[in-house]
Every structure is written in structure tokens, then in C-alpha cells.
Amino acid sequence: MKSSSRRKFIGDSVKAAAGLGLITLTSNSEISMMASKNLFVHHVYFWLNNPESADDLKKLVEGLRKVSKVKTIKMFHIGKPAGTNRDVIDVSYSVSWLLLFNNKADQDSYQTDPIHLKFIDECKNLWKKVVVYDSIDA
Amino acid sequence: MKSSSRRKFIGDSVKAAAGLGLITLTSNSEISMMASKNLFVHHVYFWLNNPESADDLKKLVEGLRKVSKVKTIKMFHIGKPAGTNRDVIDVSYSVSWLLLFNNKADQDSYQTDPIHLKFIDECKNLWKKVVVYDSIDA
Numbered sequence: 001m002k003s004s005s006r007r008k009f010i011g012d013s014v015k016a017a018a019g020l021g022l023i024t025l026t027s028n029s030e031i032s033m034m035a036s037k038n039l040f041v042h043h044v045y046f047w048l049n050n051p052e053s054a055d056d057l058k059k060l061v062e063g064l065r066k067v068s069k070v071k072t073i074k075m076f077h078i079g080k081p082a083g084t085n086r087d088v089i090d091v092s093y094s095v096s097w098l099l100l101f102n103n104k105a106d107q108d109s110y111q112t113d114p115i116h117l118k119f120i121d122e123c124k125n126l127w128k129k130v131v132v133y134d135s136i137d138a
Numbered sequence: 139m140k141s142s143s144r145r146k147f148i149g150d151s152v153k154a155a156a157g158l159g160l161i162t163l164t165s166n167s168e169i170s171m172m173a174s175k176n177l178f179v180h181h182v183y184f185w186l187n188n189p190e191s192a193d194d195l196k197k198l199v200e201g202l203r204k205v206s207k208v209k210t211i212k213m214f215h216i217g218k219p220a221g222t223n224r225d226v227i228d229v230s231y232s233v234s235w236l237l238l239f240n241n242k243a244d245q246d247s248y249q250t251d252p253i254h255l256k257f258i259d260e261c262k263n264l265w266k267k268v269v270v271y272d273s274i275d276a
Contacts, residue, residue, distance in 0.1 A: 041217055041236055043181055045271060061276050079179055079273025082242060089270040096273035098179055098236075104220060132227040133183060135217025135234035138199050 038103040040136055042110075045093040047129035056126050060095055063123040070113045072106035073099050093131075104136065176241040178274055180248075183231040185267035194264050198233050201261040208251045210244035211237050231269075242274065 050056050061078055068076045079096035101107040110116055188194050199216055206214045217234035239245040248254055 039215060040220060041215055041234065043236075043271075057276070077177060077179055077273070078276045080276040082178060082245075082272035082274040084242075084245075084272040086270070088268045089272060091272075093271070095276055096179065096181075096271060098181075098273070104222075107220075107222075130226045132222075132224070133181075133231065133234060134220035134222040134227060134229075135215070135236070136220040138195070138216045138218040138233055 038136070040101040040104050040107045040134070042099040042101065042107055043133045043135075044097040044099075045090075045131045046095040046097065046127045047092065048094040048126055049128045051094050057094060060123055060126050063119050063126075064095070064097055067116055067119045070110050070115050072101055072109050072113075074102055074106075075100040094127075107134070176274070178239040178242050178245045178272070180237040180239065180245055181271045181273075182235040182237075183228075183269045184233040184235065184265045185230065186232040186264055187266045189232050195232060198261055198264050201257050201264075202233070202235055205254055205257045208248050208253050210239055210247050210251075212240055212244075213238040232265075245272070 046060060048056050048060065057080075064076075064078050067073075068078075075098075077096070077098040079098065081091045081093065081096075085091055099107075099110070101110065184198060186194050186198065195218075202214075202216050205211075206216075213236075215234070215236040217236065219229045219231065219234075223229055237245075237248070239248065
């Protein structure tokens with residue numbers, strides 16, 4: 001595994017994100033292979049009960065950091081609104097939770113992982129609304 | 139650049155997605171460094187005027203593939219609903235367009251890139267609704 005998974009980055013022309021077959025490295029001329037066919041994108045947006053509470057935000061972010069230890073998660077990003085503002089942009093959420101999985105089975109496993117279930121149990125009182133978008137290659 | 143950007147993957151314990159400083163490779167014990175502090179996540183969801191039209195879907199996906207050539211885009215994923223279905227999951231959109239940028243300035247540049255503007259001009263008649271979520275590190 002170690003030798004076969006060694007990769008070489010090819011400078012600024014490389015559009016990145018690589019990992020264990022999750023996403024294929026490409027140059028600008030090879031963009032069509034950017035993502036593996038099985039990539040599963042799970043993006044969750046949270047609306048807090050108390051969006052002005054820095055403590056509640058911190059609790060949720062800390063909870064998500066713990067969830068990120070679930071082994072099937074191949075990449076994650078914990079975000080907040082970026083400060084952009086156009087008509088089409090939803091700026092009303094408090095926390096963005098982006099996860100990439102190698103395939104749907106890994107995401108299914110994550111849904112019932114004890115670490116994930118514990119997070120829901122401990123943090124569910126923090127939010128009033130959750131919206132999830134699950135995507136696979138179009 | 140070539141030699142310094144060479145990386146070694148460390149087997150299954152690595153949570154992936156690496157690229158030119160965009161996202162730091164981590165093992166399970168080093169998850170807190172997963173993403174760079176400046177990572178900008180731009181996620182767009184499209185609702186087609188004719189969601190049953192395979193032709194329109196194809197046109198939009200092909201348009202997005204062209205947009206992916208914008209140089210500041212560091213990673214992209216063109217998706218469709220994954221077939222999951224729970225109360226919190228929005229399954230009503232047609233296409234998901236996930237972009238990662240190294241920083242907000244790169245995303246700002248993308249917004250006015252001629253390739254992007256041409257795409258909007260050529261494809262805007264395909265969709266009836268767009269929702270965007272922009273996120274930076276929480």
C-alpha cells in the first residue's frame with residue numbers, strides 16, 4: 001500500500017485533493033478524472049438554537065471534531081459562513097460540516113457509527129434545524 | 139516545487155485530501171490539522187427548470203466541467219442526489235457543484251473569471267433556482 005500510494009504533485013497546474021483513490025490528481029488538461037466514480041459527498045448545515053452564543057458554537061465545533069475520528073471519513077471541513085453575500089447565498093446557517101467518503105457504504109457505516117450517534121445524543125439540543133445534501137458523481 | 143510537494147501516503151490511517159497546501163494530510167491522531175485555515179468551500183445546488191430532462195442535466199454538467207478549468211479552483215465535484223432519504227435530507231435539487239479554493243481571494247477571482255461568466259450566460263436558462271453556501275474555517 002505504501003509504495004503504490006505514493007504520489008507526485010506536479011506544481012501549480014495540478015488541481016488538488018488526493019487521497020487513497022478518493023480523488024484523482026489532475027492537471028488542467030485532465031480535469032475530467034478529478035473525482036473517483038464512487039465519491040460520496042455528505043454536506044450538513046446546522047442552524048443553532050442560539051446563533052449568538054459563542055459557547056454553543058464552540059460546543060458544536062468541538063463535537064464535530066470528535067466525530068471526525070470516524071474511520072470511514074476521508075476528508076472533512078468544519079465551516080462557518082464566509083462573509084459573502086449575494087441573493088443566491090444562504091448566510092443564515094451557523095455551521096457547515098462537509099464530509100467526503102470513498103463510497104456510499106462508508107457513509108452508511110458512518111451514520112450508525114457509535115462516535116456519530118454519541119455526538120447526536122450530546123449535541124442535538126444545540127441546533128434547531130439541520131439540512132443535509134448527499135451527492136454522488138453526476 | 140516538484141520535490142517539496144512530493145508526499146507519501148501512510149496507508150489506511152491517513153484521512154486524505156491533499157494538495158498544494160489546501161488541505162493537510164493527517165493521520166487519525168492528527169485530525170485537527172485537516173484543513174488549512176484559509177480554505178474556502180463554495181457549494182452550489184441547482185434546481186433545473188426541467189428536472190426530468192436528461193439533455194438539460196447533461197448540458198449543465200458539461201457546462202460545469204468547462205468551468206472547472208478556472209485556475210483558482212483547487213478541487214471540484216459535480217454531483218447528483220445520492221439516493222439517500224431521511225427527513226433532514228434535501229433530495230430535491232438536480233446538481234451539486236462543490237468547489238474548494240485556497241482562500242477567499244481565489245473564490246472572488248473565480249466569480250468574475252470569464253470562463254465562469256460565459257458558463258452563466260450559456261447555461262442560466264437551464265435552472266430555476268440556485269442556492270449557494272460559502273464556508274470558511276469555523
